[in-house]
Amino acid sequence: MTTVVRLDNVRKEYGDTTALAGVSLEVRSGEAVAVMGPSGCGKSTLLNMIAGLDRPTSGSVHVHDEDLGRLNETKLALFRRHRIGMIFQFFNLLDDLPALDNVALAAQLTGSRVDTARQRALELLDELGIADRRNVYPAALSGGERQRVAVARALMNRPGLLLADEPTGALDSRAGEQVMDLLLDLNQIGQTLVIVTHDERLATRCASRVVSLADGRVAGERALERA
Amino acid sequence: MSAVWRAARAGVRRRRVQTFVIGLVVLLSTTTIVVALALLAATSAPFERSFARQAGPHAIAVFDPAVVSPDQWAGLASPGVAAAAGPFSAVTLQPAERVGPGPRGPVTVVGRADPGGPVDRLDLWQGRWPAAPGEIVLNEPVHELFQDPGTITLDGTAYTIVGRAHALSGSADAWMTPAQVTALGPDAVQMLYRFTGDVSTTTAVEARLADATAGLPTGALEAAQPYQVVRDRIAADVAVYVPFLGSFGVLGLVVGIVIVGNVVSGAVVSGYRHIGILKALGFTPRQVVAVYLLMVSVPAAVGCLLGTAAGSFAAQPLLRDGFQGMGLDPGVGVDVWSLLAGLVGVPATVVLAALVPALRAHRLSAAEAISAGSAPRLGRATRVQHRLAGLRVPRAVSLGLGLPFARPGRTAFTVVAVLLGVTTVTFATGLTDTLVRVSAIEERSDGQVAVQPSNGLIRLTPDGVPPPAGPPVTTSRTDAEVSDLLRGLPSAARVAALYRLPVTAVGQTEALDVNFMRGDYATMGLADELTAGRWMAGPGETVVPSELMRERGLALGDRITLRLGGAQRDLTVVGTLMDGPNGPPGILADWAVLDGLDPGRVVPPHEVRYQVQLVDGGDVAAYVRAVQAADPGLDAWDTAQVSDMLLTLVGFSSTLALLLSAVAALGVFNTVMLNVRERRRDLGTLKSIGMTPRQVVTMVLASTLVVGVAGGVLGIPLGMLAHRVIMPATAGASQVALPAAVLSVWQLPTLVLLALAGVVIALLGALVPARGAARLTIASVLHNE
Known part of the structure; x- marks a missing residue:
């Protein structure tokens, strides 16, 4: 299996605060890695580094053999557009676009024609079971539906790596279960996943490996046998 | 230190950019408003104001000294006379043929001990008052153009010009000491009267003068000049400038108020989330309102003070250029009401503009305020965005085009600001073109x-x-x-x-x-x-x-x-x-x-x-x-020379068009800045799914394109209308008609350029916040949300 993500001694400091204190980590293709740890241990910062949303103070981040530290803002944007899919705890959907256009947006930014983008978005919404909600605005969707829309958007450009930041954190247990199933299904068809979560159930259900963080360092790793 | 003050101070510190923008907008708007009001005030009865300041005589009466004895002046009853000056001895002298400027023809020299007094208080604007034989002061309006010789020859005698004074009434061509005029053998005695009651017509003034001089012997009154003679002459000169200054003044006033209202109310609306948090912390609704009023009042107060000073400074050359030589200077200046409008009126507008949304926040619960501050309004904006999503244009552009519809009120105000900016630019362009064409025709017809x-x-x-x-x-x-x-x-x-x-x-x-x-x-x-x-x-x-x-x-x-x-x-x-x-x-x-x-x-x-x-x-x-x-x-x-009037009017229009365009651009800047702040989460999301910095800038600029195009499309006809109405009115004030060719200045290339003016104003205003949006750090934005 090829290495999709490689972090070498990554440090991130915000003023006097150290969020990451020398993290080294590898994620291989097809893996589902859960990053766990207490609040403030640096989980989200780690995810931001992999997604190219933030830059390390020192160390290097390679994703798909791309050294993110060498990319300017435009190239980072293009990297995110083509290589990364992001799922957020609070969905981060655009409130003034209906579900279909929220999903299609990711492809339209690449220059896809509107009808092509909408067709692909509709297929994804259909696969995720919410095609009938395509013209509904986020405010009128349930939490689970919003997160499915967010997942569809993340998958729109067929990314090699899917990153999820507390994807079930804002959902009730039933919706959380649905999202877990969805992520599991995705991984089982070969989608590489990095999930940041507090949720042990999510980790054990979806991840093949758990990386524990504490005080900005990797405190441990364990492989999981999935049911 | 009260909690309100602490919270307000913290708010000002936290929102440095917005505080700066409020201060700058209020400064520029106050400058515009003070200039506008000063222009309006100057064009409103300028003669009356200068005349009142000089306590000008309602009537100048000239008597035969051989008929009236000094005792008769002392015993003269004065019914209806509010104040009188005189009797002053006067003598008419013939100047030598002069080269250059200065009096030509007979010179009326009046003997006065000083330039003050209850009536006809002279502006001694250069030098000093005559104190000895051989000294003379000339009656000239304030000017800077000529350096006169230091002497003047009258009836063969050379007199030293020791000063220059101005009497709006034209009561004399020159003044000497009373003893000097007596020595020259006066041929008239002058009395200057201000009357009580109605002096609105020449007939009324003549009737009052007749009452005042009823006790004098028959034939004593040789001549009389009611003040209306001078007023009508000056009114004709000033009338040329009135339509220009008036129209620019009104435009400046409206733009200033619109922008201040928009910026300040926008600042409060964008602070709803903060208001909600303050309420959640235990601030009473009244305290919350006070915090926000304080937050906008601090920069606004600084802006008002500096703007009033800047407006007063900027108005001076405009007024001087417009009225110099008409005999109204130095009475034409920024009047106290214009200054008060800057110092009191603008702060009141600021408070009012802040109060309306603040009172709305006052009524909202903490939770409602928090959600009102962060959640975009659904409705028309979503429908517009949905339709735009189907356009075959880059997605960043279609997203941007829909943004103005999310805050229609704010957008409308911004459109109005750009519209008025474009109206001003259009009018100024037409005015300049017309004046240049008039000048060219006159030059051609005069020969080279x-x-x-x-x-x-x-x-x-x-x-x-x-x-x-x-x-x-x-x-x-x-x-x-x-x-x-x-x-x-x-x-x-x-x-x-x-x-x-x-x-x-x-x-x-x-x-x-x-x-x-x-x-x-x-x-x-x-x-x-x-x-x-x-x-x-x-x-x-x-x-x-x-x-x-x-x-x-x-x-x-x-x-x-x-x-x-x-x-x-x-x-x-x-x-x-x-x-x-x-x-x-x-x-x-x-x-x-x-x-x-x-x-x-x-x-x-x-x-x-x-x-x-x-x-x-x-x-x-x-x-x-x-x-x-x-x-x-x-x-x-x-013969080729640019006329003073052409220079003055083009100077007026260019200065004010530039000022109003800058204010309009600042209004756009503020609107875009508020929109970007409110959409930080959306921007972070868009960047997280691959929107490049250039696409972010494109999107934000596209959002102002609607404003610029709407302002341009609506502002051009308004400017053309103003040109069509005001130019003939101005020509009419000058007693001339204009050839159709000088009014038909609107050609397609000009109109296209003017339409671009709205877009340029909008894009210039949006560029800085757009670049700021492109530089937003995604992680921090999404983390803060």
């Missing part, structure tokens, strides 16, 4: 070179150019020989001769000035001045300046019968001119008419003015030198 044979007494030069040294010589050539000389010099293409002569017109109470013209005058550009009718087809026809048409009640097709000596000639009015040749308005007639009326008349060359147009590329300076070399008795000069 003017030639005037000297009369042996004075030399003629263009405005502002000192005459040559040495006594003038006269030409030995006849009128016809001068024409031949000018036509024969190198580069001469067309030569016309113009002889102005008052001629009796049958059926008219006053003689008509007739410009008899000879040579190539028909092809030298006067025809471009036609505002109605057509050019003369033969000697039996005339064209008449519009001012004269109005004064004499003439119409196209009327016949004018000129009578000179025993002969008569009929002329048919076939056209109306803008203002005709230089000088007092006179009808145009071919020289053949003069020959017919008075065949034996010998016209002295110094009474003829010659106009010369050169071949294309002809060297005007070389031609002028050639004329002077050929005949030193001929004064010749280049």
Whole structure:
């Protein structure tokens, strides 16, 4: 299996605060890695580094053999557009676009024609079971539906790596279960996943490996046998 | 320190950019408002204000000193007289022929001990008051153009000019000490009166003067001048500027208020989330309102103070340029009400603009306030975005085009600001174009070179150019020989001769000035001045300046019968001119008419003015030198010079258009900044899914494109309308009509450029916040959410 993500001694400091204190980590293709740890241990910062949303103070981040530290803002944007899919705890959907256009947006930014983008978005919404909600605005969707829309958007450009930041954190247990199933299904068809979560159930259900963080360092790793 | 103050201070510190923008917007708006109000105030009864400031006399009465004794003044009853000054002895002296500016013709010198007093308080704007024999102060409005000689010769005696003062009333041409005037043998005694009660009409003033002088012997009052004489003369001069200054003033006022309202209310609306948090912390609704009023008041107060000072400073040159030389300076300045408007009115507008949304926040619960501050409104904006999503344009553009609909109120205010900016730019462009066209027509019709044979007494030069040294010589050539000389010099293409002569017109109470013209005058550009009718087809026809048409009640097709000596000639009015040749308005007639009326008349060359147009590329300076070399008795000069009025009006319009455009751009800047702040989460999301910095900038700029295009599309017709209404009104105030050609200034390229003005204003205002949006750090934005 090829290495999709490689972090070498990554440090991130915000003023006097150290969020990451020398993290080294590898994620291989097809893996589902859960990053766990207490609040403030640096989980989200780690995810931001992999997604190219933030830059390390020192160390290097390679994703798909791309050294993110060498990319300017435009190239980072293009990297995110083509290589990364992001799922957020609070969905981060655009409130003034209906579900279909929220999903299609990711492809339209690449220059896809509107009808092509909408067709692909509709297929994804259909696969995720919410095609009938395509013209509904986020405010009128349930939490689970919003997160499915967010997942569809993340998958729109067929990314090699899917990153999820507390994807079930804002959902009730039933919706959380649905999202877990969805992520599991995705991984089982070969989608590489990095999930940041507090949720042990999510980790054990979806991840093949758990990386524990504490005080900005990797405190441990364990492989999981999935049911 | 109270919690309110602490929270407000923290808010100001936290929102440094917004605080700065509020301060800057209020500063620029206050500057605009103070300038606008000062212009409006200056154009509103400027004479009355200056006259009141000088305590100008409602009547100047001149008495015969031989009839009225000093005892009679002392015992004179004064019914209806509020204040009086005098009696002042006056003497009329003859000046020597002067070179350059200064009094020509008889000079009325009044003996006054000082320039103050209850009536006719003079502005001694240069030097000092006469204190000894041989000293004199001249009555001149404030000016900077000329450096007069230090002496003036009157009745053969040289007097030292020790100062210059200005009496708006025109009560004297010069002043000396009373003893000096007494020594010169006064020929009149002057009294200056201010009356109580109605002085609105000449009749009323004359009636009050009659009451005031009823106790004097019959025949004592030699002459009297009611103040309306001076007022009407000045009103005609000022009226030229009133429509311009008034329109710019109103535009400035509206733009200033709209922008301040938009920026301040936007600041409060964008702070709803913060308001909700304050409420959740235990701040009472009243305290929350106080926090926000304080937060906007601090930068606004600084902006108001600096803006009032800047406005006062900026208005001075505009007012001085507009009114200098009209006799109103230095009374024309920024009035106290304009300053008060800046210092009190603008802060009140700021507080009001902040109060309305703050009171809405006052009524909201903490939770509602928090969600109102972060959740975009659904409804029309979502429908617009959905439709735009289907457009075949880059997604960043279609997303941007939909953004203005999320805050329709804020967008509407911004559109209005851009609209008014474009209106101003359009009006200023049209105004400049029209004035340049008028100037070009006048220059063409005056010829490139003017030639005037000297009369042996004075030399003629263009405005502002000192005459040559040495006594003038006269030409030995006849009128016809001068024409031949000018036509024969190198580069001469067309030569016309113009002889102005008052001629009796049958059926008219006053003689008509007739410009008899000879040579190539028909092809030298006067025809471009036609505002109605057509050019003369033969000697039996005339064209008449519009001012004269109005004064004499003439119409196209009327016949004018000129009578000179025993002969008569009929002329048919076939056209109306803008203002005709230089000088007092006179009808145009071919020289053949003069020959017919008075065949034996010998016209002295110094009474003829010659106009010369050169071949294309002809060297005007070389031609002028050639004329002077050929005949030193001929004064010749280049007529090309930009008029003071043209410079002043173009200066006004350019300055104000620039100022209002800057304010409008700042309004856009603020709107975009607020929109970006409110959409930080969306921007972070878009960037997280791959929107590049360039796409972010494109999206934000596209959002202002709607504002710019709407402002441009609506502002251009408004500006054109203002131009169409105000230009003829201004011309009418100057007693002239304008040719259609000078009003038809709108060509497609100009309109396209003006339409771009709205877009440019909007894009300039949006560029900085757009770049800021592109630089947002995604992680921090999404983390903070």
